[in-house]
Amino acid sequence: MLDIKNLKASIAGKSILKGISLHVKPGEIHAIMGPNGSGKSTLASVLAGREYVDITDGSVSYFGKDLLGMSAEDRAKEGIFLGFQYPIEIPGVSMVNFMKTAVNEKRKHHGMDPLSASDFLKLMREKKELVEIDSKLANRSVNEGFSGGEKKKNEIFQMAMLEPKLAILDETDSGLDIDALRIVANGVNKIKKSDNSFIVITHYQRLLDYIVPDVVHVLYDGRIVKTSGKELALELEAKGYDWIKKEVENDVVA
């Protein structure tokens, strides 16, 4: 569904992604790991359509379409979801109103009628239960005054509501205690179907105890330097990133 070819991108003239290629098939979970500053979040931003990132080379095709030519909202309506590393607060806008707008915009895009108020509330209730979100969260303003953990859980709830084909979770596990981590991971596992895919960006192996990836990539200095099965995550956890850095540097020297 997603085919990234030799993607290069920079922010304010500084080169961040230096040629990334990645192929995601329906139903796969890809984990992207890597040290700070390696370009993980930039990759997520590019896929979601943030405008401050300049694409300098390469292509991204999503179900055969040129993803980079699509606006952020069209990408969302076509099924791309970004779980934000730092979810944004929107004071005064209720979660209900926010989600209703989002869900109905997506339905409109696909030629469907908007959900009636009662159907929508029913859907919200179902999804709240599915991802074990406290009912009260949904009655508050979007992320306003939420704790770090609540914000992340709210991202998972929104993901459940929007049923994306490709969900990109940008360090959703950072700052979570073990209970919140479990709720987030369970949410992902429940939403996971045979035809939707996930790109899980994380620092740590511990999230991958709960979400089992099909493929693990290591991103370092704007490149994917290693790709392997889920055992790679364990190796990284045990040995840190230094050995990867050394390997890469040796390659450069060689």
Next chain:
Amino acid sequence: MEKEQDRILDEVTSGEYKYGFYSDIEAEQIQKGLNEDVIKIISAKKEEPSWLLEFRLKAFRHWKTMKMPSWPNLKIPAIDYQDIIYYSAPRQKAKLNSLDEVDPELKKTFDKLGIPLEEQKHLAGVAVDAVLDSVSVKTTFRETLAEMGIIFCSFSDAVKEYPELVKRYMGTVVPYTDNFFAALNSAVFSDGSFCYVPKGVRCPMELSTYFRINAANTGQFERTLLVADEESYVSYLEGCTAPMRDENQLHAAIVEIIAEKNAEVKYSTVQNWYPGDKDGKGGIFNFVTKRGMCRGESSKISWTQIETGSAITWKYPSCILRGDNSIGEFYSVAVTNNYQQADTGTKMIHIGKNTKSTIVSKGISAGKGQNSYRGLVKVLKNAANARNFSQCDSLLLGDKCGAHTFPYLEVDNQTAVVEHEATTSKIGEDQIFYCNQRGISTEDAVALIVNGYAREVINKLPMEFAVEAQKLLQISLEGSVG
């Protein structure tokens, strides 16, 4: 990124003013200019008693000694008061007895504004006084209300039919000496609405006045007088629009409210005068004095305003809390876009004991708009246990606009508790992107965020108008992002 911002900001300016049409209505006008003869002509046209003419002339003589205020944070071009027509009325064949006699063009005008003059077509539960230029053309539901003893009619009719009531209350809350524009209005006011709710009566419908400026080169100077007798309740709404014109037009109104013991008055305004074009050409100068007097104990006056129109807005709906335990409230959303300027806020004057006031002001600035909140909270010596809470928020869209806050506090009683909170925020690109990423377009995202920001105030409006106000905010800010 900057280009994108410019593009979106440009789009803001494409928001069209929906009410900018002009109706070809034959009008009876007097010569331009202002002098005692003009005032006598207006008074004679309205067949006024001599005490009212005297009042006008006194006001005019006082006005001549005054200067336009220079303290507001506004750039006001020089106004030539001799270049304005002070009286313009749609020509009518004779006195109206039924609706069939209303000029069809007039009826069409109000239909186009969504204000049908036929009662049966009207929003259930809303009575309307329709004012075009200098005169009231029709008041609906007068008879229905009269059955309950409620008087709701044009100011001119009130002068004729209830001179004692008018004489007793007019000028008691806003004396003609109050300020430059109040003096001007007192000299030349032509019409407006009058409402009296008798003791113990809860007015069963929303009362409203719809103000429309139509003729060119005219000013609109109306007065509204609202009296809620003991234990009564009334909710009142005013709306206003004007045609698009290249020259500025002046609107200087007075609203006086009197609430007796245990009475409650809710006064809501949705102000949508023509704001001028995107280059700042034309638009209404809206210089208004609105004040309510909580005369009786435990009375309450609540102002809610949604200000989206006018090239310049200068108004401070205020409450004089004279009765013990009386309550004053002010909820405001003021939008300035393109070259609009607003200097608006309130005055809460605590005189009685245990008086309470609440101020919630939400300014929204876009384009090159300048938005100032100016508010006074004054607690007099005998106002024991007075309480005030003020919250002034500013929202900026773009980087060419401005928000200013001028709070004044004068507290002469040690037991008073006065709180003031203020915030300034921008609609962040992050917020917009967050919405985009959920499939919500930038336009819709701005509307969502602005309405969220203004929700606290919009919720205070009567239901039917809250929806209108939301749409209006959306139109006023079409496409703007910071």
